[in-house]
Amino acid sequence: xxxHEKSLIRKENLIRNEKLALEGVDxxxxxxxxxxxxVITDYNEALEGEIAALPGGExxxxxxxxxxxxxxxxxxxxxxEFNPRYWIYLIRLGLxxxxxxxxxxxxxxxxxxxxxxxxxxxxxxxxxxxxxAHWLELKGHTRPSSSTIFDExxxxxxxxKGKIEEGRLMRKFxxxxxxxxxxxxxxxxxxxxxxxxxxxxxxxxxxxxxxxxRTRDWGRTRDAINEYVIDQHARQRRALGxxxxxxxxxx
Amino acid sequence: MSAPVLVVGGxxxxxxxxxxxxxxxxxxxxxxxxxxxxxxxILSGYAKLVPSGEWARDAIGGMVRRVQPHPLIEVxxxxxxxxxxxxxxxxEGVLSNGQTHKVGAAILCTGFTHFxxxxxxxxxxxxxxxxxxxxxxxxxxxxxxxxxxPSDGRxxxxxxxxxxxxxxxxxxxxxWCSKICCTVSANIAMEIREALPKCSVYIYYMDIRxxxxxxxxxxxxxxxxxxxxxxxxxxxxxxxxxHRLIVKGEDTLVKRPITIPFDMVVHAIGMxxxxxxxxxxxxxxxxxxxxxxxxxxPSYSAMGSTTRPGVYVAGAATGPETIDDSIAQxxxxxxxxxxxxxxxxxxxxx
Numbered sequence: 001x002x003x004h005e006k007s008l009i010r011k012e013n014l015i016r017n018e019k020l021a022l023e024g025v026d027x028x029x030x031x032x033x034x035x036x037x038x039v040i041t042d043y044n045e046a047l048e049g050e051i052a053a054l055p056g057g058e059x060x061x062x063x064x065x066x067x068x069x070x071x072x073x074x075x076x077x078x079x080x081e082f083n084p085r086y087w088i089y090l091i092r093l094g095l096x097x098x099x100x101x102x103x104x105x106x107x108x109x110x111x112x113x114x115x116x117x118x119x120x121x122x123x124x125x126x127x128x129x130x131x132x133a134h135w136l137e138l139k140g141h142t143r144p145s146s147s148t149i150f151d152e153x154x155x156x157x158x159x160x161k162g163k164i165e166e167g168r169l170m171r172k173f174x175x176x177x178x179x180x181x182x183x184x185x186x187x188x189x190x191x192x193x194x195x196x197x198x199x200x201x202x203x204x205x206x207x208x209x210x211x212x213x214r215t216r217d218w219g220r221t222r223d224a225i226n227e228y229v230i231d232q233h234a235r236q237r238r239a240l241g242x243x244x245x246x247x248x249x250x251x
Numbered sequence: 252m253s254a255p256v257l258v259v260g261g262x263x264x265x266x267x268x269x270x271x272x273x274x275x276x277x278x279x280x281x282x283x284x285x286x287x288x289x290x291x292x293i294l295s296g297y298a299k300l301v302p303s304g305e306w307a308r309d310a311i312g313g314m315v316r317r318v319q320p321h322p323l324i325e326v327x328x329x330x331x332x333x334x335x336x337x338x339x340x341x342x343e344g345v346l347s348n349g350q351t352h353k354v355g356a357a358i359l360c361t362g363f364t365h366f367x368x369x370x371x372x373x374x375x376x377x378x379x380x381x382x383x384x385x386x387x388x389x390x391x392x393x394x395x396x397x398x399x400x401p402s403d404g405r406x407x408x409x410x411x412x413x414x415x416x417x418x419x420x421x422x423x424x425x426x427w428c429s430k431i432c433c434t435v436s437a438n439i440a441m442e443i444r445e446a447l448p449k450c451s452v453y454i455y456y457m458d459i460r461x462x463x464x465x466x467x468x469x470x471x472x473x474x475x476x477x478x479x480x481x482x483x484x485x486x487x488x489x490x491x492x493x494h495r496l497i498v499k500g501e502d503t504l505v506k507r508p509i510t511i512p513f514d515m516v517v518h519a520i521g522m523x524x525x526x527x528x529x530x531x532x533x534x535x536x537x538x539x540x541x542x543x544x545x546x547x548x549p550s551y552s553a554m555g556s557t558t559r560p561g562v563y564v565a566g567a568a569t570g571p572e573t574i575d576d577s578i579a580q581x582x583x584x585x586x587x588x589x590x591x592x593x594x595x596x597x598x599x600x601x
Contacts, residue, residue, distance in 0.1 A: 008506060040502065040509045045451055048478075062475050065483070065504055089504055092480060098505070121471075 009035055044094025046241070051091050053239030054134050056127025063088045069115035069125035075108050082108055084115060084125045087132060099132075103141050107133045138240055149176050159225050159250035162215025165208055222251045253592045254355040255280050255325070256585075257344050259332060259531075262290015263574045264566025265360030266314040267581030268588075273323040275589060280344075280352055281318065282327045284527075288315045290362055291567075292574065298392035300574060301431070301438050302468060307393065311574075335535050339561030339591055356561045356588040359545060360581060361531055363522040363567040366417025366425070374413060374518060375489030381496055382489055382516045385412075385432065388439050398443050398450075400515050407450055407514035410443055411498050412436045413486050414456045418521035427542055429521030430571040433460045436519040437469035437479070444477040452479045453513075455486050455500065484509065489516050522571040535562050544570045553591075555584030563588050 013036035020032040051057040063085075070076050070085040082105055090099040109129035116126050136142040144152075153172045157164045174181045194202065215221075226249050234244045255278035258269045266288065269279045285294055289311050292300065297307035318324055327346060334345035335357065342354045368376035368384055375382040380402040391398050400407050414436060418429040433456070440452040454473075459481065461470040473479040484500040491497060495512040502509050524543035525531070532539050537557040540546040545568045548556030555563040565584035566577035 005506075038507045040505070040507050040511070042511060043451075043453075061478055062471075064474070064481065086505075093482070093502075095505065 008038070010038075012036075013038065040093075040095065044096050047094040047096055047099075048092050050240050051128065051131050051135055054131035054138075054236055056124065056129075056134075057131030058127070059121075059123050060088055060091060060128050060131075062121040063092065063123045064121060065089055066120065068118040068120060069123070072114040072118040074110055074112045074114060079105065079108065081105055084109075084129055088123065088125065088128055091128075091132065100141055103136050106136065107142065107145050109133070135240065138237065138242060146177050149173060156248075156250050159222060159229065160214070161212060161251070162218040162221065163213070165212060167205075167209045168212065218251075226250060253277070253340070254342075254353045256588050256592075257282065257332070257342070257352070257354040257357040258360060259283075259357065260290065260360035260362055260566075260568070261285070261288035261315075261318075261326070261328075262360060262362045262566065262577070263292065263311060263314065264362070264568070264572075264577040264581035264584075265290065265358070266311070266318050267578040268358045268360060268565055268585045269318050269324050269581075270314070270321070271582045271585035272589065273318075273321050275585075277323065277585075277589060277592075279321075279324045280327065280354060281324055282330050282332060282346065284329065284331050286329050288319065288326065288328065291365070295365065295386050296390040296393045297386075298389045299438070299442070301434050302465065302575070314578075332534065342561060355592045356563065357535065358555070358563040358565060358581075358584045358588055359531065359535060359537070359557070359568055360564075360566050360577075360584075361525050361527065361545070361568045363524065363544075363571070364526045366429075366520040366523050368416060368518045368520055370423055371416060371420075371518075373488045374416065374486065375491075375496065375516060376518055379489065379491055379496055379516075381407075381514065382518065384416075384518045384520045385435055385439060386520065388443075388517055392442060392446075397446055398515070405514070406447055409513050410440075410450060410452045410515045410517060411486075411496075411511075411513045412440060412452065412454045412517045412519055413489075413498075414454060414459075414519045415485070416518035416520050417523065419457065425521065425523070425542075427521075427571060428460060430460070430462075431573055432519040432521055434462075434465040434469045436517075437461060437465075437473040439517070440479040441469075441473050441477045444473075444479060452477075453511075454479060454481045455484050455498070456481055457483070457485050522567055525568060528568075535559065537562055537564070540570075542570070544568065553587045555580060555587045561591060563591075 015034040015036055017032040019028050048060060052060055065085060067085045070083050073082065073084060075082040087099060087106065106129060109126065111126055113126045116124050119125055137144050137148060150173050153169055154164060157169060171181060237244050256272050258265050258279055258281045261281055261283035265281060269281045272279045292307040292311040300307055300310055303310060319326060331347040332344050333347050335342065337343045340355050342357060343351060344354050345351050365386055381400045383401065388398060398407065399405065414432060417425055418427060418432065436454055440454060443450055443452050459470055483503045486498055486500040488499050489496055495514060496516050497510050498513055498516060499510045528539055528543055528545065536559045538546040545564045546558055547564060547569045548558060555565050557564050563584040565580035566572055
């Protein structure tokens with residue numbers, strides 16, 4: 001494949017002057033078209049370490065670019081732009097700008113883990129994708145994804161109470177992601193529950209939604225989890241060179 | 252007892268052959284053009300050897316100390332063979348010291364010559380002092396001085412190792428793979444990372460050939476434990492911005508040109524045929540193969556044969572070779588020489 005292949009030319013690298021004369025020769029329009037350089041002039045040696053500091057990214061340095069991950073990828077089969085092998089390479093060499101071009105694709109990993117089983121070097125590319133999406137969020141390049149928000153609400157309730165209350169989880173999740181609570185499918189489920197559920201159970205469900213019960217003797221466990229989570233968040237932010245912000249304590 | 256066996260060259264193969272012969276009671280004349288025994292690992296000041304990790308001066312030095320005082324081995328340093336004639340079992344060799352010796356057989360352990368990086372001027376060797384060879388880095392370690400930029404003695408923060416310098420290159424008539432440079436480079440990269448943890452090491456490669464058991468011990472370990480980075484690019488040229496070296500090439504995985512600054516560039520130099528081979532071949536009446544190494548006979552009937560009966564060959568004289576295999580071939584050639592001396596050549600030929 002020649003390096004001047006058309007697909008490698010980016011719009012922003014095309015230079016064209018509507019009116020230009022060079023040494024008295026009119027080269028206006030297409031005659032003055034130039035393609036700007038694509039030269040890589042340095043490596044950012046911190047990037048690999050940043051991804052490796054996030055859960056899932058630990059083994060990224062093992063990659064030798066065989067392409068097994070991309071070849072086995074469920075998402076790549078639908079979207080050829082989704083290329084874990086390539087992103088791993090960009091991260092390892094610290095080609096951050098190039099990585100950011102794909103920031104709106106990377107989160108599309110469906111965690112099928114086919115790559116995990118195909119990888120001859122145990123890089124765990126699925127984990128790397130997760131870490132990379134996480135990195136993009138922490139660095140502010142992408143907004144927290146719906147699944148991140150769901151995870152936060154879900155684990156936040158577990159940390160605080162030792163159990164979750166589905167109604168509250170759904171309300172919070174829909175509110176934070178800007179979705180209507182009155183989803184037709186949800187309404188149908190609730191109607192069905194009300195119609196079919198024994199009155200005793202229904203009452204307990206209703207009470208739980210109001211009182212938010214917690215697991216018995218949860219306090220010490222909650223404190224230990226909080227301590228660990230706060231510690232992990234601080235460690236991750238430090239590894240990414242970000243200011244350590246106070247983490248919300250649950251409970 | 253039969254006439255002695257002439258061993259030419261006192262590197263790993265020659266030392267091994269001489270010791271093996273003497274162990275069976277066979278007298279040996281060991282001739283080396285250098286002022287001491289040991290061959291490339293000693294003369295070029297190698298540091299820790301692959302794959303043992305032992306210092307060359309201990310490992311190969313130990314082989315020298317075993318051979319030097321042996322009562323059945325007569326050592327001639329700073330000596331060359333000037334004439335060689337006769338038949339298997341009854342050769343006559345004339346040495347540069349004027350002596351004539353009757354020998355039953357000869358084993359050529361004449362080794363190789365390091366590629367001279369001046370023959371690839373586009374990669375900056377000889378132009379920029381901070382462009383060095385793997386041999387020079389070995390010497391930095393073996394001398395105890397450590398890896399420093401020759402220009403000003405500073406510790407490098409970023410080192411590039413260029414593979415296949417003087418190998419796999421039709422432009423300079425070297426169409427062979429030198430076999431050991433990938434492994435040696437991975438080893439050097441790990442040694443640099445160990446000695447200078449703040450220094451990043453990048454290896455620019457066309458293919459990685461850390462064959463056999465060197466795969467995980469060198470290639471994988473250098474990546475996984477020592478975070479050495481491998482980049483698939485054959486470098487076009489090494490220049491300078493006046494302060495640092497600039498390595499230019501194409502990163503074939505991102506299909507983009509690169510111009511990356513480095514403090515030090517290391518050429519992983521290959522193994523050339525011994526520069527003396529053009530003279531050695533007619534002197535001993537043996538043929539060279541197409542690249543200029545000594546031509547081996549078929550291995551299936553007798554290891555270490557050349558195109559002339561009674562003259563054997565071992566080690567890197569026949570092509571790029573590892574130290575361990577050179578030692579094994581030295582013993583194999585010794586065995587073949589003894590067999591040849593004790594059995595009529597016609598019987599072997601049948």
